[in-house]
Amino acid sequence: MALGILPEKKMKLTTFYKIYYRHRIKKASYVLKIYLIITVFFRYIFNLFYLPKKKNLDDYAKENQNLFQKDLNYLCEYFNSDKGEKFxxxxxxxxxxxDKKITAHGYSKIYEKYLKENKEKNLxxxxxxxxxxxxxxxxxxxxKNSxxxxxxxxPDxxxxxxxxxxNFFTDTSSKDSIEKNILTRNIQFDLIIEDASHMLKDQIISLFVLFKSLKSGGIFIVEEIDFPEKKEDMRTGQEFPDLKTILKKIINKEDFNSKYINKDEKNYFLENFDTIKFYNGNINEIAIIKKK
Ligand SMILES: C[S@@+](CC[C@H](N)C(=O)[O-])C[C@H]1O[C@@H](n2cnc3c(N)ncnc32)[C@H](O)[C@@H]1O
Incomplete structure (x- = not known):
């Protein structure tokens, strides 16, 4: 890092502001707004000292070979992802x-049902x-081979x-960004997990635009598929139907229209999906879509 006394950290000031303060500043009174804006830089520096250092997993794995034998819930809890039971x-x-552990989404056991048999493959x-x-x-x-x-x-x-x-930048609210940052890599994925903004439009774009980059037999998982239905700020200014409604319509062989996708994207999905299933996690729902 440029400032020598600070720990080697990557999170940028703009990211810190967007994640922890933008929302708060928008809602704050005039006086509080000014106070938060003036102090946010000092809060940022202070917080940098609490961020852990970047971990090189290839080195870490040499000392922690036992982790390769663990189930997905153990690993999610070990690395503190909210896909496990607790985090x-x-x-x-x-x-x-x-250090207090709280209830997490508990999706890992659902993931394992679909992914266990292929876990040793190069995915x-x-x-x-x-x-x-x-x-x-x-x-x-x-x-371990993927x-x-x-x-x-x-991404910082x-x-x-x-x-x-x-890891790299992509804005899932923008088809152009997905095209430029993901599709141009020409990678065919075995597994795509959508756990980004959870906004109504972004969930639709991500599934329909990326479905062509999923391999035959591949799996697409949409986490918190119920957010646009349940949380107003996940649909503000956006047009229904949400992705959950669209997928239910597809299961029931009903037609649907969304201004966020074009005819080709819709038809490609309809011709190539195999199964669509919904599951309840501990707090929210996920959809798991398999490709033919
Ligand atoms: C729920 S967190 C992901 C948690 C992580 N998958 C885990 O299991 O620990 C959501 C992430 O989505 C990112 N995000 C929000 N809006 C986004 C967008 N439009 N495009 C891409 N990522 C976005 C946020 O920066 C945040 O890192």
């Missing part, structure tokens, strides 16, 4: 994080919305490195 709140500001896996990269660290050990990609609007948050990990 320490990774979304709190670094200086406010504590291409991408997660949209990586945050610190805690889920990709869990995947690194669970899928390449794991992470795409996020704030990512806390891991390895020859088998790659």
């Amino acid at each position: 320490k709140n990774q979304y709190a500001k670094p200086s406010k994080q504590d 291409n896996i991408i997660e949209l919305g990586s945050f610190y990269g805690n889920a990709s660290a869990a995947f690194y050990f669970y899928f 390449q794991i990609y992470s795409a996020d609007i704030n 948050m990512y806390l891991y490195k390895s020859k088998r990990l790659e």
